[in-house]
Amino acid sequence: MQKAKQPNRTTVLVGTRKGLFILHGDGKRAKWRVDGEMPHFHGQIVNHAVMNPRTGTILVAARAGHLGPTVFRSTDSGKSWKEASSPPAFPKRENGGYGWTVNHVFWLTPGHASEPRVWYAGTSPHGLFRSDDDGVTWSSVDGFNLHPDRLQWLGEEDHAVPDGALLHSVNVDPFDAKHLMIGMSSGGVFESFDRGATWKALNRGCVADFLPDPDAEWGHDPHCMVMHPAVPDVVYQQNHCGIYKLKRAENRWTRIGENMPKEIGDIGFPVTLHPRDPNTLWVFPMDGTSVWPRMSVAGKPAVYCSRDGGASWKRQAKGLPAGQAWFTVKRQAMSADQAEKVGLYFGTTSGEVWCSFDEGGQWHCLMLHLPHIYSVEAYSL
Amino acid sequence: MLPTPLVDYTGGQREVSAQGGTVDELLRDLDRQYPGIRFRMINEQDRFRPHIRLFVNAELERTIGASLKADDDILIVAALSGG
Numbered sequence: 001m002q003k004a005k006q007p008n009r010t011t012v013l014v015g016t017r018k019g020l021f022i023l024h025g026d027g028k029r030a031k032w033r034v035d036g037e038m039p040h041f042h043g044q045i046v047n048h049a050v051m052n053p054r055t056g057t058i059l060v061a062a063r064a065g066h067l068g069p070t071v072f073r074s075t076d077s078g079k080s081w082k083e084a085s086s087p088p089a090f091p092k093r094e095n096g097g098y099g100w101t102v103n104h105v106f107w108l109t110p111g112h113a114s115e116p117r118v119w120y121a122g123t124s125p126h127g128l129f130r131s132d133d134d135g136v137t138w139s140s141v142d143g144f145n146l147h148p149d150r151l152q153w154l155g156e157e158d159h160a161v162p163d164g165a166l167l168h169s170v171n172v173d174p175f176d177a178k179h180l181m182i183g184m185s186s187g188g189v190f191e192s193f194d195r196g197a198t199w200k201a202l203n204r205g206c207v208a209d210f211l212p213d214p215d216a217e218w219g220h221d222p223h224c225m226v227m228h229p230a231v232p233d234v235v236y237q238q239n240h241c242g243i244y245k246l247k248r249a250e251n252r253w254t255r256i257g258e259n260m261p262k263e264i265g266d267i268g269f270p271v272t273l274h275p276r277d278p279n280t281l282w283v284f285p286m287d288g289t290s291v292w293p294r295m296s297v298a299g300k301p302a303v304y305c306s307r308d309g310g311a312s313w314k315r316q317a318k319g320l321p322a323g324q325a326w327f328t329v330k331r332q333a334m335s336a337d338q339a340e341k342v343g344l345y346f347g348t349t350s351g352e353v354w355c356s357f358d359e360g361g362q363w364h365c366l367m368l369h370l371p372h373i374y375s376v377e378a379y380s381l
Numbered sequence: 382m383l384p385t386p387l388v389d390y391t392g393g394q395r396e397v398s399a400q401g402g403t404v405d406e407l408l409r410d411l412d413r414q415y416p417g418i419r420f421r422m423i424n425e426q427d428r429f430r431p432h433i434r435l436f437v438n439a440e441l442e443r444t445i446g447a448s449l450k451a452d453d454d455i456l457i458v459a460a461l462s463g464g
Contacts, residue, residue, distance in 0.1 A: 064386065065432075066386075066433070066460065066462075067386055067387070067421040067422070067430065067433075070417075070421075085417065089420075090425055090426075091425075092425055092427065101424045
């Protein structure tokens with residue numbers, strides 16, 4: 001496994017229901033400060049804030065109250081922001097027919113290393129968009145958005161972000177700029193080998209206990225899917241129906257969540273990967289029983305870590321509340337930095353940011369009293 | 382007259398002037414002066430966003446193709462809901 005460079009500093013972008021918070025840590029992650037006295041985009045919904053570490057550009061997927069969705073960008077580490085001149089928008093339907101409208105920009109992913117000005121955005125309702133100019137203008141990926149089968153793939157429309165109809169988990173193969181994988185809640189996992197011109201469902205092996213056909217080709221509900229940044233054949237997903245690992249040779253998912261303790265189960269939203277070790281991953285289980293409370297199991301929050309690709313799991317709760325803590329962690333609200341001893345960060349629905357600088361061995365509360373946290377992304381710089 | 386959520390686009394001004402023979406032309410002129418403001422009111426299907434209301438001389442107007450006269454007063458309201 002490659003060794004990591006010693007970072008000079010750490011940046012954590014925290015998107016919330018009421019704005020963006022930027023946390024700055026030193027290289028040792030010992031001292032932290034929050035950027036500014038007020039949140040960036042004060043009062044606006046920030047679904048996702050992401051940095052392209054190759055360029056330093058930060059993009060923010062925001063929704064300004066009732067004024068619709070947009071993308072903001074900063075090329076100076078958040079000192080100043082400009083709105084995209086042409087935010088993600090579906091093609092206009094001519095002749096008065098029904099046309100789709102982006103309700104939220106929900107997910108942002110930088111493009112391949114060879115295309116440093118490319119970004120992808122996933123939206124609600126399900127839409128995929130691409131920028132070739134570092135987020136200034138966006139165009140529809142028509143191979144997906146206008147696909148004749150698209151409406152069949154999707155579940156019933158529900159725009160209640162971050163709980164409703166979403167296109168998320170846009171993954172770009174680090175070895176092949178043309179290879180994309182996406183997740184849709186609901187709709188399933190799809191992949192493209194031609195930059196989004198054509199798509200194939202990739203859901204075999206995944207349970208979909210809410211569908212009449214348990215072996216359906218699509219219609220599944222991946223909550224979060226991550227392709228390993230160094231070994232792209234290794235892909236994990238936290239699904240509505242468990243935790244899965246892709247067997248690439250068979251293009252079939254295996255339920256590695258079966259190896260979780262039965263009293264905890266394997267339901268949750270996020271899955272986070274070690275940046276260099278493809279066998280190490282972390283999940284944050286939640287209560288997915290009966291009416292789906294979507295809170296920490298028994299009010300005792302814990303991260304679970306696997307070091308062997310999901311064959312076994314270890315509870316990591318030292319420092320977290322021992323009981324009566326009824327939060328959960330949303331699908332893009334858990335992240336790993338890239339330091340040699342990987343730092344982990346998660347943000348809760350109750351507005352707390354927790355971190356660990358020893359890969360989950362000990363947790364510390366980094367911030368309290370934030371609004372409902374939608375996203376956390378961490379960078380060793 | 383613009384609602385407060387839109388004044389980030391106009392440098393803080395709530396009262397601005399724009400030209401156009403229709404609501405659409407007026408909003409496009411507004412967008413030329415204050416880039417990005419039209420898309421905050423009108424979606425990609427050329428329909429008003431759900432919480433945006435536009436009044437012409439105090440009459441609610443729902444279509445962007447509606448005609449305007451030279452001295453019409455336009456009031457744009459952003460209704461608030463949720464928390």
